[in-house]
Amino acid sequence: MTKTSRAACRGADSLIVMRKAAGINESTYVQMSESCIIGAKRMPLNPADDPAVIDNVKEDSSMRRRFVIEAVMVATYGQLLVPSRPVDYIIPYSTIMELYDMKEGPEPVMDDPDDDRHVKQKIGELIEFFAEPLNKKKIERALQVPWRESSPLLLNDNVSFIVIHAIDNAQYGETFDPIETEQILTAMKYQVPLLTDQLELQDRIIEAEVPVQVFDIEDFEYAVEVGTEADWEPSRDL
Numbered sequence: 571m572t573k574t575s576r577a578a579c580r581g582a583d584s585l586i587v588m589r590k591a592a593g594i595n596e597s598t599y600v601q602m603s604e605s606c607i608i609g610a611k612r613m614p615l616n617p618a619d620d621p622a623v624i625d626n627v628k629e630d631s632s633m634r635r636r637f638v639i640e641a642v643m644v645a646t647y648g649q650l651l652v653p654s655r656p657v658d659y660i661i662p663y664s665t666i667m668e669l670y671d672m673k674e675g676p677e678p679v680m681d682d683p684d685d686d687r688h689v690k691q692k693i694g695e696l697i698e699f700f701a702e703p704l705n706k707k708k709i710e711r712a713l714q715v716p717w718r719e720s721s722p723l724l725l726n727d728n729v730s731f732i733v734i735h736a737i738d739n740a741q742y743g744e745t746f747d748p749i750e751t752e753q754i755l756t757a758m759k760y761q762v763p764l765l766t767d768q769l770e771l772q773d774r775i776i777e778a779e780v781p782v783q784v785f786d787i788e789d790f791e792y793a794v795e796v797g798t799e800a801d802w803e804p805s806r807d808l
Contacts (some may be wrong), residue, residue, distance in 0.1 A: 633655075634655075634656040634658050635653070635657045635793075636657070636760065637658075637659055637660065637785070637793070638756045638762060638763070638765065639659050639661060639764070639766070640668070640749065640753060640766075641661050641665040641668065641696065642665065642669060642672060642679070643765065645669070645692035646689055646692070647787055647790075649791075650729075650787075650790065651726070651729055652728070653729065653791075653794050654795065655794050655795070657728060658722065658731070658732055659729070659730070659731050659765075660719070660732045660734055660760060661734065662733075662752040662756055663712070663735050664736065664749055665752075666700055666733065668749070669693050669697050672690070672693055673690050673693045673694055699725070700723070708721045708733070709723075709733050712734065712735050714735075716737045717734065717735060717736065718734075719733070734756055736752035736753075736755060736756050737755075738751045739751075742754060742778065745774055750771060754780055764782055764783070764785070765785050765787060766786070766787065769786070772784050772786060
């Protein structure tokens, strides 16, 4: 992520505030992550055990939009935490590791000093979120096998993160760096759009005729609203 490509952090002030605003405390968060929550009903982890539950799931399950994104985008752009429809962000694990360097490193993330301090604070909160015991356990399970995805990490009713153990196979090594390649391969594997604020990356994807759909962060709400039917995935058991 280049510092010149980042806009000021907007929208929700804090991951913690977002969870509190949704009425999710730590104990409730754990329960929700271990169960399938359908509306106001608390469903068993395995709905197949109860035929009556299946009908409820079919009737009440919401459709979630999915995007591949690097972790720092979530800390930089607050509007990503308050989408108009439910969203799953698929995040390559390597971009989570980048957060530590961005938070502690001397290189600014943003050009403006005030914006830089603010975004680095949000990066710290995001690191804490991924380090929470339940989330950490889910991520560690995903890291056991290449291209394994974690169980959803629930932030609020409309936002969850799925961490993927992506592997750079140098398929696009001459055109894209390893982090960019992992994002592209992840988008190809899951056949979902890639969301980025880097116009230069978008141009290179188009010029290289990479078979992925890419949206600019500024078009986020449009991307959420106009996704084709193939882009939508039924809500997964949380």
